[in-house]
Amino acid sequence: MPGFELFGDAERKELHDVLENGVLMRYGFDGMRNGHWKAKELERELEQRFGVQHAQLTSSGTTALNVALAVMGVGAGDEVIMPSFTFVASFESIMASGATPVLVEIDDTLTLDPAAVEAAITSKTKVVMPVHMCGSMADLDALKAICKKHDLLLLEDACQAFGGTYKGEMLGSIGDAGTFSFDFVKTITCGEGGAVLTNNSDYALHADQYSDHGHDHVGSDRGAETHPILGYNYRISELHAAVGLGQIRKMDDFIAIQRRNHAIIKEALSTIKEVSFRRIPDPEGNSCGFLSFFMPTAELSNKVVEAFKEHGIDGYWNYFNNNWHYIRRWDHLKEVKSLFPLSDHIKEGLKNLQNKKFPQSDDIISRNISCLIKLSWTEEEVKDRADRMAKAIKSIL
Numbered sequence: 225m226p227g228f229e230l231f232g233d234a235e236r237k238e239l240h241d242v243l244e245n246g247v248l249m250r251y252g253f254d255g256m257r258n259g260h261w262k263a264k265e266l267e268r269e270l271e272q273r274f275g276v277q278h279a280q281l282t283s284s285g286t287t288a289l290n291v292a293l294a295v296m297g298v299g300a301g302d303e304v305i306m307p308s309f310t311f312v313a314s315f316e317s318i319m320a321s322g323a324t325p326v327l328v329e330i331d332d333t334l335t336l337d338p339a340a341v342e343a344a345i346t347s348k349t350k351v352v353m354p355v356h357m358c359g360s361m362a363d364l365d366a367l368k369a370i371c372k373k374h375d376l377l378l379l380e381d382a383c384q385a386f387g388g389t390y391k392g393e394m395l396g397s398i399g400d401a402g403t404f405s406f407d408f409v410k411t412i413t414c415g416e417g418g419a420v421l422t423n424n425s426d427y428a429l430h431a432d433q434y435s436d437h438g439h440d441h442v443g444s445d446r447g448a449e450t451h452p453i454l455g456y457n458y459r460i461s462e463l464h465a466a467v468g469l470g471q472i473r474k475m476d477d478f479i480a481i482q483r484r485n486h487a488i489i490k491e492a493l494s495t496i497k498e499v500s501f502r503r504i505p506d507p508e509g510n511s512c513g514f515l516s517f518f519m520p521t522a523e524l525s526n527k528v529v530e531a532f533k534e535h536g537i538d539g540y541w542n543y544f545n546n547n548w549h550y551i552r553r554w555d556h557l558k559e560v561k562s563l564f565p566l567s568d569h570i571k572e573g574l575k576n577l578q579n580k581k582f583p584q585s586d587d588i589i590s591r592n593i594s595c596l597i598k599l600s601w602t603e604e605e606v607k608d609r610a611d612r613m614a615k616a617i618k619s620i621l
Contacts, residue, residue: 228413263460281419281468285383290320305328333504353379400424417468495614
């Protein structure tokens with residue numbers, strides 16, 4: 225995924241503009257800027273490319289989720305349904321809002337199982353949060369239908385699927401709100417950064433205020449601004465936005481490279497009858513940041529992992545044994561290890577998580593191997609890698 229593989233003159237130019245005028249903060253200091261507003265420019269680029277009315281940059285993908293949940297009115301007493309396979313930021317942001325994360329099974333898309341979502345809905349459910357993991361998308365038609373049926377909000381976490389689409393619409397633009405991460409290992413990177421996308425004008429106004437201590441941003445005197453709401457400091461800096469501005473203009477090239485490399489490797493592995501691939505609800509919309517495949521058993525998947533090591537292949541994960549992305553190793557969540565006291569609502573909602581079983585997700589994740597698709601590979605290097613991957617898998621069969 226990493227856009228940092230192809231840093232160049234575009235990023236350097238944008239950074240130079242910021243350093244030349246010396247204004248690193250995205251708000252204020254109007255007279256010193258010489259017309260440079262990198263965060264605002266990047267927001268306009270996102271709006272144009274993703275076909276949304278509003279984009280709000282934040283300091284990270286996690287704070288983008290914090291902001292999105294806040295503007296959607298999520299808080300104490302609410303529940304947010306999320307997948308058992310994601311990144312820890314998903315439940316961190318929900319708990320930071322005062323709501324309770326409700327974890328449910330994934331299916332062979334590696335994203336939310338719609339049947340599990342519907343079964344988990346209670347009178348406290350407010351939001352369904354699909355996470356478009358490893359470059360591809362959740363079954364958004366089914367999830368939208370569930371949200372409409374139960375009058376729920378849909379929040380897309382599209383942090384790992386930047387540039388992907390679903391039936392012609394950009395991922396992150398389809399729900400009531402969508403979020404992205406622009407950290408160092410995302411398709412488009414700011415170093416650190418995130419964004420909230422929405423077509424809801426109230427959400428957009430509140431996101432702008434909430435991410436900057438509640439400032440209304442009216443006028444050109446920051447000290448004279450009022451504070452319509454409480455807020456926090458989730459701002460992105462102009463330096464980070466400048467890097468992202470240089471990167472996003474390469475977005476189409478990045479996605480094209482990912483798709484080329486993905487296709488070469490998938491074709492090579494398709495010759496192995498024991499290999500099957502994740503289900504993609506809209507194959508044409510796959511951003512191809514990863515290639516994810518399954519072996520028939522967890523035992524065979526473990527053997528493939530060892531064979532890849534022996535054949536000098538890097539950049540792959542079996543998430544069943546990963547501490548960051550799957551419920552199995554999230555002991556700090558299951559044991560509710562918080563530095564600050566949590567509400568009784570959250571503690572009650574999480575009390576059974578330590579013993580809760582996810583048999584469907586366990587089966588899927590234990591058999592899955594997800595391989596990173598790099599931007600810097602030449603076509604010859606991809607073909608060589610694909611050949612070595614196929615040979616490694618065949619060596620254990």
